[in-house]
Amino acid sequence: MNKLTKLLVLSSIASATLFANDNLVIDFEKKRLSQNPNxxxxNIKIFYKKELEAKGWYGYILDFDAVIQDKNMKVKDTLFSDGKVVATDLFxxxxxxxxxxxxxPNITDKYYQKSKLVAGSEKAKDKIVIFSDPLxxxxxxxxxxxxEFVNKNSDNIALYYYAFPLTHIHPASTTLSKLIDIAKTKLGQEAVLKAYKVDWSxxxxxxxxxxxxxxxxxxxxxxxxxxxxxxxxxxIVANLEKEIASGDDLLVSGTPTIYVNGEIDPTKELYKSLIKK
Incomplete structure (x- = not known):
């Protein structure tokens, strides 16, 4: 067996092992959830998988349909596994x-939609995506x-805005998000900035x-x-539902959530480093 053949065999074995581990994680989730009568x-499946710095460990985001208290829901859950054990959390x-x-998950190109552009140029190299509740x-x-920062650097940065109303905290934000979307037909991308400058209280x-x-x-x-x-x-209803679903797919849970060039920025300050020197 030559070296190339050996490498191909080893690669195939590794891929098969990883696939088997993925199935074990799905089976574990099925058994775990079946023990909850509520x-x-x-339709449990792996939505996202990431290799961790801890050797041999992977993080999994699982996606499934659920009926909870007679309500149909789309649910995501996080698990960790090294192929031998499964954990619901690691510290x-x-x-x-x-x-x-x-x-x-990181941002993909599908989030850079022209209809979501609120500042800058869609041709810009640097891209920002923000999920926000207007209240x-x-x-x-x-x-x-x-x-305003992007407007001052409009040739170099593109800013995309997604409404993500936190209705459990601000019920009025759903209606306000729809109104901002509708207002774009008259005010264009300026509608977002103008709406955020108003003291709605x-x-x-x-x-x-x-x-x-x-x-x-x-x-x-x-x-x-x-x-x-x-x-x-x-x-209008469909647009907002899609924007919320886009945030859900990224596991957005609070606002503002900002991504700079595809990666989430927990500091919310990285955009300032995009100034062309």
Missing amino acids: VKAS DITTSKSLKSTIV CPFCAQYIPEVI KHFAPSTTDEKTILDAFNKELDTNIKVQDLSKKE
């Missing part, structure tokens, strides 16, 4: 931090700062679900003439 899970022995935060207090300051509480109150405030502040029925248009 959850009915199906860095030095920092005591969970390694779950490191199992995060998130920190976002209200942060998003305008990032947009003067008009309504984040907990409100009264669409008319939110709509009246929006039309007044941004000088638009949006109708209540516009909020229920299929394309």
Whole structure:
């Protein structure tokens, strides 16, 4: 057997072993979930897999359909395995931090959609993607700062905005996100910046679900003439659902969440290093 043949055989064995390990992780998840009488899970598959710095260990994000309290849901779960054991979490022995935060998918080109561009040039080499709730207090300051930064460096950076309303905290953010999307037809990409510069607390509480109150405030502040029925248009509802799903696929759980050139930036400061020197 020559060296090339040996390498091919070893590669095939390694691939088969990894595939077998993947199936063991899926089987483990099936058995684990079956023990919970409140959850009915199906279509369990590996959504994302990442090799860890710890030798032989991999992090897995599993995706499955679930029925919980009679509600159909899409669920993601994280597991770790070295092919011999499976763990629901791993911790860095030095920092005591969970390694779950490191199992995060990176941005792919599909997120760089022209319709999501709010500042800069789509031809720019450096790209930023932000997921944000328009009623998130920190976002209200942060998003305008990032947009204005990109506007000053518009030839070099592209900024893409995705609405990610945290409805369990700010129910009104769903309606506000739809209104921003609708307003783009009149105001273009400026709609996002203008909406984030408004102090919406003067008009309504984040907990409100009264669409008319939110709509009246929006039309007044941004000088638009949006109708209540516009909020229920299929394309508007579908757009927001897709943006939220895009965040869910990346395991976004809080706002703002920012990605710089494909990678998540937990510091939220890396975009400042993109200034052309």
